[in-house]
Amino acid sequence: MHGGASSNPNAGAPALLRPLLDGIDRLSRLDGWLGVLCLVSLTVLMIAEVVVRALSDVFPWVPADIPVAWEYSSYLMAACFTFGAAMTLRAGGHIRVTLVLARVSPAVRRWMETVLAALGTFFCGFLGWAMAYFTWRSFDAGQTSVSSGTLVWIPQAFITFGILLLTIQFAARFLQALFGLPLEDLNMRAGGVAE
16 A cells, blocks of 8 residues: 555545545445456456357357356446446546646646536536436336346446446545645555556
């Protein structure tokens, strides 16, 4: 870990705000672990698909594929992207163009970070609302997948949850920028290639 386990980037926050920001950081860690779980599940599913396909060439009674593999892989891939986003934002891992930010004063940079975090909150909030509405409509209609019969609101709900966690993290980033707190938690970064 960077900076030691006891260093809290929210330590300088007002007393009423600190538990909220710490709670959002815990949610972001959960978000990251859910992303890892989805990625591991996706990997296992793809390996199983390859193994089943190879075995079907040797043993005629083995099916040629796993019927839901490609559909569920797409669900898991979408969940990986959304579940990992909040923790990646907090750890400072998102791709950013810092050409302008690197050339301005710290005060202007803080102002720009505040405005950008507000915009991120707004756009992700809109995306989260739209996805929640889309998920609700699928639930209300009882919509199922054509190929597997899966209720599509279930994977949509996971994706919606990941987007909402990213929205919450952007809102926390806005507050952190507003109060001059560190925008990134170095404790959430991987310490090396092996992590």
